[in-house]
Amino acid sequence: MIDIVVRVLLMPPMSLIMLILAGYALRRRWPRSGRAVSRLGLAALLVLSTSAGSLLLVRPLEQLTAPLADARASGAQAIVVLAAGNVHAAPEYGGADIPDDIALLRLRYAAHLQHATNLPLLVSGGNGEPDKGIPPKAVTMARALREDFRTPVAWTEERSADTTQNATYSAAMLKAAGVRRVLLVTHAMHMARAERAFRAAGLDVVPAPTMFYSRSTLSPLMFVPGWSGMFRSYYATHEWIGLAWQRLR
Structure with missing residues (x-):
């Protein structure tokens, strides 16, 4: 049950969609703040749905290890x-x-x-x-x-x-x-x-x-939103949450 909640509430893209919707809800009482929250969520959704943007989350994780030499x-x-x-x-x-x-x-x-x-x-x-x-x-x-x-x-x-x-x-x-x-x-x-x-x-x-996803050569297509970028962002977010939980335990 906890794993399902984590996947729904904390993982992209759902977490970012919820942030966008929260911004729209806030606009009734705080228009400027609501617009800022929605724009932040939309910008993050667009960036993390690209393979290039996913590197913000992926590269630090992959730098914690190295390919096996021999x-x-x-x-x-x-x-x-x-x-x-x-x-x-x-x-x-x-x-x-x-x-x-x-x-x-x-x-x-x-x-x-x-x-x-x-x-x-x-x-x-x-x-x-x-x-x-x-x-x-x-x-x-x-x-x-x-x-x-x-x-x-x-x-x-x-x-x-x-x-x-x-x-x-x-x-x-x-x-x-x-x-x-x-x-x-x-x-x-x-x-x-x-x-x-x-x-x-x-x-x-x-x-x-x-x-090692972060070692691929950047190309123009990597800046286009798509399933591949969102999958990598989703996977990396899961690992960051897992590492945080591991440290807390």
């Missing part, structure tokens, strides 16, 4: 890749659930690292609903790695519902197998929060981030 020299004993989302009942796969596009980007890099190092691989992600025939995310991830990326999976952590639980449950499985140092695969924007969670769970973490 996986084979990392001293890691295993690879951990974190879930994102699922596509339910994909018709082109015979109605099976499959990892969404965000998860696939992580899986591709995890497969690349596994082929380079031959390290055992753990996939982490729950949110399954057995009564509805919805498998945990780790199950669909493992299937994609084995069938589509020809990559073996040693462990599937199927209970977690968030990053903290990813770390807690994965760490328990890995420690039982004698693993203490891991390559952690997730999006660059998510890495700071994920790394802290896994370190708090008692693992030695070697960050292996993927998808």
Whole structure:
């Protein structure tokens, strides 16, 4: 429930739309203040819906980590890749659930690292609903790695519902197998929060981030509002809120 409230009230674009509407409501009693609030909300909505504008939120997050230099020299004993989302009942796969596009980007890099190092691989992600025939995310991830990326999976952590639980449950499985140092695969924007969670769970973490959106070359199209820019702003806002909550806890 709290997660839903956060998504509705604090995340763009809804938070900015609410700010615009609040400005219109204020205009009845305070015309100048109301117009200022509405204009601020509209300006923020336009800026953050561009890929260039989203860099205001994305770049500071991605600067908290760095690309992995040499996986084979990392001293890691295993690879951990974190879930994102699922596509339910994909018709082109015979109605099976499959990892969404965000998860696939992580899986591709995890497969690349596994082929380079031959390290055992753990996939982490729950949110399954057995009564509805919805498998945990780790199950669909493992299937994609084995069938589509020809990559073996040693462990599937199927209970977690968030990053903290990813770390807690994965760490328990890995420690039982004698693993203490891991390559952690997730999006660059998510890495700071994920790394802290896994370190708090008692693992030695070697960050292996993927998808550095802020390193792409600026082009004129990046200043045009669109879905891509808003998605990046939404994702970055989610991570900033997550980091703040992590510090408070």
